[in-house]
Amino acid sequence: MPRPPRPRAGRFLLASLLAASLVVALLAAASPVAGAGGELPGLKVMTLYDGDGNIICQTGFGLGLGDEYLDEGNVLWRVDKITGPTTAVAVFVRRVDLSSAVQEFQLSLAGIPLAANGQSSQVGIYHTHNDESYVPSEGAESDPNGQGGVYRVGDAFSSGLEKSGLRVNHSLASHLPHDAGAYERSRRTATEVLRGSAAIFDVHRDAAPPEAYARKVDGKQVTQIMIVIGRENPQADSNLAFAEALKASADSSHPGLIRGILKTGGDFNQDLSSRALLLEVGAHTNRRQEAESGVTALAGVVPNVLGVGGAGQGVGAWRAVGIIAIIVVVGGGLWLYVATGGSWREAWRKLRSLGEEFAGYLGRRRRGGGPRRR
DSSP states (O other), X not given: OOOOOOOHHHHHHHHHHHHHHHXXXXXXXXXXXXXXXXXXXXXXXXXXXXXXXXEEEEESBOOOTTXXXXXXXXXXXXXXXXXXXXXXXXXXEEEOOOTTHHHHHHHSTTTGGGGSOGGGGEEEEEOSSTTBOOHHHHSSSBOTTSOOTHHHHHHHXXXXXXXXXXXXXXXXXXXXXXXXXXXXXXXXXXXXXXXXXXXXXXXXXXXXXXXXXXXXXXXXXXXXXXXXXXXXXXXXXXXXXXXXXXXXXXXXXXXXXXXXXXXXXXXXXXXXXXXXXXXXXXXXXXXXXXXXXXXXXHHTXXXXXXXXXTTEEOHHHHHHHHXXXXXXXXXXXXXXXXXXXXXXXXXXXXXXXXXXXXXXXXXHHHTTOOOOOO
């Protein structure tokens, strides 16, 4: 028995759904989406403009709606429109004051554990994309054997950190091929270099025109450094506090060294630590030697931010602990003042009474008696 023909309305609805699905797929392929993250293929460059058509940033990352960029002058921008496969427009958010960023980081949960032990004087370095190279120096933007020029940049960073009094665990592990699965493969490496380390850095080079990163800093030609934070990472706020502290310290000692801080889609294995950062040291169009100079300058500010050095705990960490102690004492005093009806005399009497009780308890413990049971 032949099947009855489908109603025309049903066929029309099915065709509409298929057409809509095709349009969505084409749009997704044509341009980055909100929180896209990751690199654009083929060394394509994403250009971020302000509302007047001025260039804010150029990078090989595929930007998405809501991504944020703190520029060299500490102006925060947020991606508001994706206008093409490699273009986007950002809106002004606010000017960010980083004058107390180092102190705030060292007082935060991200910074306080650094004062815990001497092992915090170690820093870890690795390379998710170990094939990345610098065309003017190596003749190609990538080494198929995974021995890219970015390793030499990592070596320069390591040497600079060691000269600053830190110990370094620099991994040369390969994570080829350079594809979407590279971060999954480098996760094991990140975990390994994190052991005993105060912070870990994933060192890369970006894709951008040479002028996007070329800069004279301290009278020397270097490449600037862009710090990248994965906004899909649960540690993003702590990582951002670390990044802002680094930028604040570098702005003070080496103005212009930090190009900016990009907060974009992805996590880049930064969920492993509150002190995990991705560094873009120059672009494929810059000379590797200038990238080495830039990252060496950055190495000099890391110990100050971490509050550690070759001798173990640093001044910054002790300062943070001291401030916390003061806060506890002042807060306790105010609590006693309120609890005793607003009388400083009664608060002092209560404090002395507690002190005498505590001293008596310690005396009994030393004699081995302990408190008596009734």
